[in-house]
Amino acid sequence: MSVQRIGQLVLVSLVNVTVALGATQLPLPVSGKKTVTLTNSVGQNLCRFHSSAPLEEFEGTADEVSGSFTLDPQNLEATQGQIRVTVASMRTGIARRDEHLRSPDWLDAERYPTISFDIQKLTDVRITEQSRGRAVLTAKAVGLFSLHGVQKPMELPIMLTYVLENAETRKRAPGDLVMVQSEFTLSLRDFNIRGRQGVIGSRVGENIRVWVTLYGSAM
Amino acid sequence: MRGWELVRWLGLFIALVVLALWLAHGGHVFTKDKQMVVYREHDPIFGTSRERVEWKPSFRLGLDIAGPVAAVGLGVWLLGRWIRRRKA
Numbered sequence: 001m002s003v004q005r006i007g008q009l010v011l012v013s014l015v016n017v018t019v020a021l022g023a024t025q026l027p028l029p030v031s032g033k034k035t036v037t038l039t040n041s042v043g044q045n046l047c048r049f050h051s052s053a054p055l056e057e058f059e060g061t062a063d064e065v066s067g068s069f070t071l072d073p074q075n076l077e078a079t080q081g082q083i084r085v086t087v088a089s090m091r092t093g094i095a096r097r098d099e100h101l102r103s104p105d106w107l108d109a110e111r112y113p114t115i116s117f118d119i120q121k122l123t124d125v126r127i128t129e130q131s132r133g134r135a136v137l138t139a140k141a142v143g144l145f146s147l148h149g150v151q152k153p154m155e156l157p158i159m160l161t162y163v164l165e166n167a168e169t170r171k172r173a174p175g176d177l178v179m180v181q182s183e184f185t186l187s188l189r190d191f192n193i194r195g196r197q198g199v200i201g202s203r204v205g206e207n208i209r210v211w212v213t214l215y216g217s218a219m
Numbered sequence: 220m221r222g223w224e225l226v227r228w229l230g231l232f233i234a235l236v237v238l239a240l241w242l243a244h245g246g247h248v249f250t251k252d253k254q255m256v257v258y259r260e261h262d263p264i265f266g267t268s269r270e271r272v273e274w275k276p277s278f279r280l281g282l283d284i285a286g287p288v289a290a291v292g293l294g295v296w297l298l299g300r301w302i303r304r305r306k307a
Contacts (some may be wrong), residue, residue: 043262044269094250178266
C-alpha cells in the first residue's frame with residue numbers, strides 16, 4: 001500500500017469521524033479556538049425592537065451591547081459565550097416611556113440591569129456562502145436567555161459572517177472579523193413582565209420583535 | 220361682550236391649529252421627543268449593508284397633548300356660543 005493511499009484513508013477516516021461527531025468546520029484556513037470580543041470599532045453593536053399594539057406602534061434600540069464567545073473553527077457547534085445588553089441603554093423616542101421601561105413595573109433596571117444570552121452551543125449549522133477570505137453560516141444558537149430575573153432556554157436563529165484578517169479589516173480592528181445577525185420574538189409574559197395594568201395588549205405588544213446585530217474581532 | 224367673542228373664536232382657532240399640527244406631525248398617540256435616524260451603507264468587508272442608528276431630538280406632537288388642548292379650545296368656543304344664545 002502506497003504512502004499516498006494510506007494518507008487518503010486517514011483523511012477519509014478523519015472526515016468520517018468529524019461527520020459522526022456532527023462537527024461543522026469553518027471553511028477557512030483558521031487554526032485554533034478563537035475568542036470573539038464584541039467591539040463597536042468593527043460596526044455598531046445594536047439591538048432593535050418593535051412593539052405593535054392597537055393604540056401604538058413603536059421602535060426602540062439598545063446600544064450598550066457587550067460580550068464575547070469562543071468559536072472553534074473545527075467544531076462550530078461547540079461555540080460558547082455570553083452577550084449582554086444594558087437595560088439603561090434602551091431608547092424608544094419618548095423620554096417618559098424610557099423611564100417607565102426601566103421602572104420596577106417593567107424591566108426593573110435597578111434590580112436587573114442587564115439582559116443576557118448565554119450561548120451553550122450551536123445547532124443546525126449550515127455553511128451558506130464561501131468566498132475568498134469570507135464564510136457565511138446559519139445556525140441556531142442554543143442557550144439561556146435572561147431577562148427581568150427570569151431565565152428561559154431559547155434557540156435563536158443566527159447568521160454569522162466570518163472574515164479573515166486583511167488590510168481592510170485591520171483598519172477597523174486587529175484579527176479576523178465576525179458579524180452575527182439574529183431576529184426573534186420575545187414574549188413579555190414568558191419573562192414575567194406585567195407592566196402597568198391594561199397597558200400590555202393596548203399600548204405595548206405582548207410579543208416584542210427583536211433584531212440584533214453584533215460585530216466583533218476574533219483573536 | 221366683544222372681548223368674550225374674541226376669546227370664543229380664539230378658542231376655536233387654537234383647537235384647529237393644534238389638531239392640524241398633530242396631523243402634520245404624523246397623528247401619533249403619544250408625543251415624541253426624539254426620532255430614530257437609521258444610516259445605511261454598503262459594508263464591503265461583510266458584503267452586506269451596515270446600519271448605524273442615532274436618536275436625534277425631534278418634537279412630534281401626540282394626541283396626549285393635542286387632544287386636551289383642542290378639547291379646551293373647543294370647549295371655550297362652545298361655551299361662548301351657549302352664552303351668546305342665552306343672552307340673545
